[in-house]
Amino acid sequence: MLHTRVCDLLNVSHPIVLGGMASGTSVPLVAAVSGAGGLGTLGVTGFSPSQVREQVAAIRALTSKPFGVNFLLFETQEASFAAALEARPPVMSLAWARPEQNLRPYIQRVHDAGLLAMYMASEVPEAIRAAEAGADVIVAQGTEGGGHVGWIASLPLVPMVVRAVAPLPVLAAGGIADGRGMVAALALGAEGVLLGTRFLATDESPLHANLKQAIVRSNGHDTVLTEIPDIAAGRVWPGAMARTLRNRFVEQWAGREWTLRRHAHAAREAMQTARANGDAEHAAILIGQDAGLIDSILPASEIVQRIVTEAARIIADLQPLLR
Ligand SMILES: Cc1cc2nc3c(=O)[nH]c(=O)nc-3n(C[C@H](O)[C@H](O)[C@H](O)COP(=O)(O)O)c2cc1C
Numbered sequence: 001m002l003h004t005r006v007c008d009l010l011n012v013s014h015p016i017v018l019g020g021m022a023s024g025t026s027v028p029l030v031a032a033v034s035g036a037g038g039l040g041t042l043g044v045t046g047f048s049p050s051q052v053r054e055q056v057a058a059i060r061a062l063t064s065k066p067f068g069v070n071f072l073l074f075e076t077q078e079a080s081f082a083a084a085l086e087a088r089p090p091v092m093s094l095a096w097a098r099p100e101q102n103l104r105p106y107i108q109r110v111h112d113a114g115l116l117a118m119y120m121a122s123e124v125p126e127a128i129r130a131a132e133a134g135a136d137v138i139v140a141q142g143t144e145g146g147g148h149v150g151w152i153a154s155l156p157l158v159p160m161v162v163r164a165v166a167p168l169p170v171l172a173a174g175g176i177a178d179g180r181g182m183v184a185a186l187a188l189g190a191e192g193v194l195l196g197t198r199f200l201a202t203d204e205s206p207l208h209a210n211l212k213q214a215i216v217r218s219n220g221h222d223t224v225l226t227e228i229p230d231i232a233a234g235r236v237w238p239g240a241m242a243r244t245l246r247n248r249f250v251e252q253w254a255g256r257e258w259t260l261r262r263h264a265h266a267a268r269e270a271m272q273t274a275r276a277n278g279d280a281e282h283a284a285i286l287i288g289q290d291a292g293l294i295d296s297i298l299p300a301s302e303i304v305q306r307i308v309t310e311a312a313r314i315i316a317d318l319q320p321l322l323r
Pocket of ligand 1: 018019020021022023024043045070071072094095120141144145146147148173174175176194195196197198286287288289290
């Protein structure tokens with residue numbers, strides 16, 4: 001069994017974390033990952049305080065294992081953040097603060113509530129900022145990942161972050177979908193992994209079945225970094241584009257972002273309808289390059305199990321290389 005400091009810190013059996021994806025996670029998915037020995041995380045950005053309380057209670061009804069909730073700090077509502085602290089999920093996972101936002105008070109409040117603070121960074125200075133503000137775990141997220149990402153790939157970013165925030169434990173994120181990615185992350189100095197796209201293609205994921213199939217169909221070469229989903233949603237992200245499947249929705253607006261801005265209201269409605277109806281050509285489908293490694297929809301617990309089994313086998317298989 002693979003055991004790192006992160007397992008002890010988070011009180012989990014396997015150093016595998018579900019990314020707290022707003023609109024990509026659900027109570028059953030979180031409970032499934034935590035129940036399998038990883039750390040499930042619910043994305044609660046945009047939730048009202050009562051939704052936060054209800055969903056945290058619903059997770060507790062399904063599992064007694066540790067779990068987290070995730071806030072995108074740049075658009076976090078104080079009442080929902082306070083409700084989450086009161087609900088006391090063992091881990092508060094934070095990401096994407098505005099440059100002028102002071103991280104210290106957020107992390108101090110997490111600690112005052114007796115909880116752990118995890119912070120996701122896409123650049124070394126951002127990781128140092130979170131470490132200096134008192135974060136307990138840093139997630140280094142490479143540009144291969146799905147959703148909003150930075151510009152630097154996991155291969156150089158992870159060891160740079162590990163070095164910059166030592167001795168804090170680091171999780172690698174972005175482009176990891178299996179045991180191979182897990183072993184690579186460990187080799188880079190990470191003490192665990194955080195996965196988004198792989199867990200979107202699970203039985204428990206809240207995505208429409210057609211959108212899950214779009215992940216299976218993706219060859220990993222068909223994603224782009226774009227602001228199109230944010231412009232359509234009327235959202236200004238502080239310093240990131242979204243890695244998104246290059247489908248008709250993206251192609252329709254690429255190079256015409258100024259027009260999209262003008263028609264954002266209609267585009268947003270069309271995007272939301274397409275998502276609800278499972279229209280994989282006209283929905284915004286935020287996925288990572290590791291979609292090219294995903295070829296079936298599986299139960300989330302099986303993914304956790306497969307990753308640890310495959311990682312252990314690879315590590316054992318590498319031993320004979322040492323002469
Ligand atoms: C649809 C989607 C939504 C996401 N939303 C969030 C979010 O709300 N908060 C967050 O910290 N990360 C979010 N992420 C990023 C993930 O936490 C994670 O860093 C990323 O998915 C890792 O790359 P991978 O998709 O290659 O595994 C999101 C990712 C995806 C694919």
